[in-house]
Amino acid sequence: MHAAPPRATRIQVAWAYVEHDGVPLRDRLARHDLAAVFGYLKSIGMSWAKIGAAVDLTASRVSEIAHRKRIATEYRVLERIATGLGIPRHLMGLSHAEAHGPEIAPPTTRAAPVDTHELLAAVAGIAVGAIPAAVHRLLPTMPRTSAPAVVTAAEVDTVEVITTVHRRRDAVAGGGACLASARAYAAWATRLLDADGLTETLGLRLHTALADLHNLVGWLAHDLDDHHTARRHLTQSLVYARTAGALPLLANGYYRLGRVSLHQGRAQEALHLFGLGQLVAQQSGCHPSVAILHTNTAWAYALLGQETQVSDHLVRARDELAQADPRSAPTWTQFALDPADLHGISAVIHTELARHPHHHHHADTALEHAHHAVALRQPHDQRSRIFDQISLAAASILTGDLAAGGRHATTAVDLAENGMTSARVTDRLDALWALVSPHHDEPEIAAFGQRINAPR
Missing domain, CATH: 1.10.260 (434 Repressor (Amino-terminal Domain))
Structure with missing residues (x-):
């Protein structure tokens, strides 16, 4: 041979x-x-x-x-x-090393816990223009890897494209499909800061690109319930965005940090982070960024059962979106301009509000928004399609249509089992079962229960 x-x-x-x-x-x-x-x-x-x-x-x-x-x-x-x-x-956009050994492979363990009080103090300083010296304790530890000796616009272009590719992959298959890859790229891209040829203009572009990439890595980790890793990378994103003066991207980092808190049920903590993001977003004059923060602030208030604040922030969000120009909106805000997404998050917000005894009438509004979201959602946005079906199931249950609720819940499971690797999806399905399980005698709900309680 x-x-x-x-x-x-x-x-x-x-x-x-x-x-x-x-x-x-x-x-x-x-x-x-x-x-x-x-x-x-x-x-x-x-x-x-x-x-x-x-x-x-x-x-x-x-x-x-x-x-x-x-x-x-x-x-x-x-x-x-x-x-x-x-x-x-x-x-x-690959490392110049011939092969990746264990010393530069993405970490397989989760990050050390983050002290949220220390985090809130640090990110408050970043919001008003100061990067605290002690912030380094809150940042991710990046594995060492090789990078080009000289950085050019081509390398920065590559970082931007890498982020776009992984963001699309995340929407289709969840954080589990691309977190390891994105973290490996982030390790390589971060080393570009040490390369020669970094002019002031190119340096601002690179810091912005790194802020966006770390923002995405943080979001992917959040999608897998790795909240400490998420907070570290999102804080790193804030540092790079502040260095670059990229205010809309800085605001986006606060929005995502707030979403991590929101997912953990820490509504007041989320409101604090959304408030910091709103401060930055208003300074930036970016209407989609302002709208995103108003919408998510409404979500936090819905968890607290505060109807007036929910309505106020949703109105403000719609006003900001009406002024937004899709042609100039930053990439990371484009989702907010999609009517399907506006209906989708509105369905979530009104569903949460309807679960409070005095605000049950919001269930009809949630159901209407959920139907619109399902009708408008594009096939490639798989995770959002699952969330829309979960909202439709929950709203149906809250309006008394148990059979429809069970059918939509089962549809959500079908979509989730089609290659989706997202802990957030699993968490929301579990929360949906907690809502519908008192009606387990209904055949459609019983069928959903069998699916959701099978070994996963």
């Missing part, structure tokens, strides 16, 4: 200069568009089998990726593809 030739000699492509379908392949590589990469290789005469042999994937999987039936985001898989195809690693 003869030895296979080294992979580097199998494929000779000038990746930084060739085009496919009129688009430079380096742009496709930065976006991890492997369908275009494999399609290009196919167009120059390579079979799926030969490509697969080079990158250690089956021919069928290469074909599925090429035809956009599957995507590859896991860091080690992307490393293997870069090595097998002879792609310069920086074109894909």
